[in-house]
Amino acid sequence: MGDTVSHDGGAGHLVLEGLAKIYPGKDGAAVRGIDLSVERGRMLAVLGPSGCGKSTTLRMIAGLVPPTAGTVRVDGRDITDAPVHRRDMGVVFQSYALFPHLDVARNIAFGLEMRKISKTDVKRRVDDALSLVRLGHLAGRRISQLSGGQQQRVALARALVVEPTVLLLDEPLSNLDAQLRSAMRDEICRIQRETGVTTVFVTHDQQEALSMADRVAVMNHGRIEQVGTPEDIYERPARPFVAEFVGRANLLDGPVGDHDGDRALVELPGLGRVSAAGARVDRGRTATVMLRPHRIALRSAAPGSGGARGTVLSAGYAGETVAYRVRVGARGPVLDVERPTGTQESFGPGAEVELSWDPEAPRLISAAEESGKSGERRS
Incomplete structure (x- = not known):
């Protein structure tokens, strides 16, 4: 493969080593040799856009x-070539794949019956599973x-009743409406905590990944871009793709000047010299700086002020927030700014404003050329 990316390796409960998949007749690899480790009892979200390889990895x-190459290990045991029924895993598909001709209890019992479990044990374990998901009153319903x-x-x-070592969830909430998705996030987290089962789920929903998982692996083009806690992924993205895909981000490029400890002073168009912590970029190189829209404050421009100034191009009411687009200076970059409704001064298109932010808000991500882009970028 020659393209293996190592993340979070070591002695985990579930370990992927150099896992890769190439489909005949396709350009490039669906999964490009990834290393990944999941600790026992933890929940990992594999997050990425459609076609990035996350579902292929789960499968x-x-x-x-x-796999075309690599290994899958559980508790140190190589199960790469083991058949599905010998992997001791529970899988929940996006479509649920339930049997419409069976009632709830029989659907849950199906895997146990295939394993030739005694009827007494089947009844007990189905009752326990129904209690766990709070559906005991619907056992006989179609x-x-x-x-x-x-x-x-x-x-x-049905996935948990067989007492799996690992639980795999493929886009588990994508078929539900927004309100029900929120409730089911809480339910899945509760069930995972109560059972203590090691869990991996794939999703394209950033909020779902950040709110549910202990750790998040962000995938793109078959590779893992970054693995970390939800806070790491959102607050300290390692690459421009992660910053843009997870949440909204203003990405600005400028030359690095002096360093002040672990912070660099970057000259950004329209914003002047900005101090940012994060990646180490040498003096004179062009760096990418991230500013999250909700970290930028706006106020009416005051005469003679020396701060960054801009003009509001648009203002979109979104319930809890107002999303502004602000052009910095006469020909500077256009920034996304999000402010809570009802607590801040509001502005309409054409308003002259000053922009400010907490000193800790700017984040130095990388040298700009590492992303293959230059100039102003936005999510």
């Missing part, structure tokens, strides 16, 4: 797709009579 872990959230819980119960 290789499950044994549904054979799948077609359930809501989307209830079907999701049945799929979870």
